Amino acid sequence: MLKLFLFYLAFFVFAFLWPSIRVWRQTGSNPLVLPKSDDVAGFVGFMFKFLIVLLGLYLLVGALEILNPIGAIALPHFADELGWKLLISSFVWVIIAQFQMGKSWRVGIDTDVKTELVAKGLFLFSRNPIFLGMLVQLIGLFLIQPDAVTATICVAAFLLISVQMRQEEEHLLKMHGSDYAQYMQVVRRWI
Numbered sequence: 001m002l003k004l005f006l007f008y009l010a011f012f013v014f015a016f017l018w019p020s021i022r023v024w025r026q027t028g029s030n031p032l033v034l035p036k037s038d039d040v041a042g043f044v045g046f047m048f049k050f051l052i053v054l055l056g057l058y059l060l061v062g063a064l065e066i067l068n069p070i071g072a073i074a075l076p077h078f079a080d081e082l083g084w085k086l087l088i089s090s091f092v093w094v095i096i097a098q099f100q101m102g103k104s105w106r107v108g109i110d111t112d113v114k115t116e117l118v119a120k121g122l123f124l125f126s127r128n129p130i131f132l133g134m135l136v137q138l139i140g141l142f143l144i145q146p147d148a149v150t151a152t153i154c155v156a157a158f159l160l161i162s163v164q165m166r167q168e169e170e171h172l173l174k175m176h177g178s179d180y181a182q183y184m185q186v187v188r189r190w191i
Helices: 002-027 040-063 079-104 129-144 148-176 178-186
Strands: none
Touching: 002 040, 002 079, 002 129, 040 148, 079 129, 129 148, 148 178
16 A cells, blocks of 8 residues: 555654754754664664564555555454544654654663753653654554554564663663652653
């Protein structure tokens, strides 16, 4: 489905590439800080990159009709429409959250640059609105193209995001101390 691949590409450009360039220009620091180490953080970083490429290629070969969905799963007829609503709302949600993060936005954990604690806007409802939006996007994708590959990617992404969030929480506790601890008491991890 060409529309789905084009949406995925637009999401990547506007929710990943554009904010990265914006933060780099504003701060002079590269916001892409996924490590290449042989520890948990390095594994999570590698797997995030792997899943992004895998999903992009899978959607591309589907859009070019080179490959049919693998392990199709039957869903009710309204799932496709609900999936598109989730994709569009998650796209808007993620863009707003990234804008609200401003110069603090990073992909990974930046141990070299102290960033501001963001606790306003969507961060009043979720400590991780960008991860929440990414997960909603993947659920929407699954509803539009329900098959074994999209289901597996949803589950794998949930597990990776869950590990990454906990690592980021440890980092933010070290960086912001009691301010972040208090924020954790008030705002839930997901929503």
